Amino acid sequence: MYVIIVGAGKVGWNLGRELLDKEHEVTLIENDRDRYLTVEQELEHNVQYGDASELWVLERAGISRADLVIAVTGDDEDNMLISQVAKEKYMVERTITRVNNPRNKQWFELLGIGPVVSATDLILRLIEHEVPRYGLVHLLNLPQERLEIIELLLAEDSPVKGQRVGDLELPEGSLLISVLREGRGFVPGPDTVLESGDEVLAVLDPGMEEELKAYFGPDGSSSE
Amino acid sequence: MGSSLARSMLRDGHQVSCLDEDPEAHARLEIGLEKSWEDMGGQFTVGTGLEIEALLEAGIEQADAFVAATDGDNTNIVIAQIAKRRFNVPTVIARILDPYRAEWYEQQGLHTICPTRVAIEMLETEVKEAAARSVARR
Secondary structure, eight states: OEEEEEOOSHHHHHHHHHHHHTTOEEEEEEOOHHHHHHHHHHHGGGEEESOTTSHHHHHHTTGGGOSEEEEOOSOHHHHHHHHHHHHHTTOOSEEEEEOSSGGGHHHHHHTTOOSEEOHHHHHHHHHHHHSOSSSEEEEEEETTTTEEEEEEEOOTTOTTTTOBGGGOOOOTTEEEEEEEETTEEEOOOTTOBOOTTOEEEEEEOTTOHHHHHHHTOSOGGGGO | OHHHHHHHHHHTTOOOEEEESOTTHHHHHTTTOSSOTTTTTOEEEESOTTOHHHHHHTTGGGOSEEEEOOSOHHHHHHHHHHHHHTTOOSEEEEEOOOHHHHHHHHHTTOEEEOHHHHHHHHHHHHHHHHHHHHHHHO
């Protein structure tokens, strides 16, 4: 696979090294001269100097034959436009774009740029996962496929505690896919009996989470 | 560029609202004005074109035309697309210095002004004329 990475900061440099180790062809583009010289000592011809917002710099890197373009500079506008031209002008099939300021996420969506990665969002999600305030954690959003995967913590006073999975009347458009109990995960069958403290993973149509949360009962955090 | 355009539009009797992240930019608007920018009927908002609150405060929803003329090509291209796609401003113009990109975005339906291209054309005309004169003298 041929990968172009724009921005040889911490993220870009390490990503480039990992991909090279996995035997991919990689070109990094860095527009800060000093940074470029530092990275060039290690990655040699795999890094090029230039401002990737300029089309000729992307063309020099061979963008039209790239399978993947990853824009991870520290500047959201740069990242947006690099991914936009990669996709729309050079027909690159896949792009991955970094969002530095989560408030700018809406603009990436507006310009049709996805998927995006936001370190702030990831860390926030981890915090929510480690410190569940609502007893419900978003694990995965698949907007294209119109699916979500969530995790629910069964509280002490949950109305479904002690019930067989086969007897549950789950809201339409939702499905239990696994149960984590005492550090072990398994796929529930109709005879599985739910216990308080179970972490239940469910797949659902977008927008169903409130209904599902209500069905599984009061705020999961009350069990702690 | 933005401040000169703003002044001349205001003098022509249009309603003009400026958005700039630098509060000092306000002083530039008042160069050569007899009264303050606000007394002349102008509006000024501090903020960037990526901040939705700032755009709303500047009145983007009522705008008939939106000009993105910051000193950064990338910023201009992004905020022009925001004005067009999100707020459906009827006329959106972006200043893009890089001729190659200006050309591509123009093809994508973004109205662009490329000062570099204009300057190149003027220089070409001048140089060619000079060359022609020197050939004629020989």
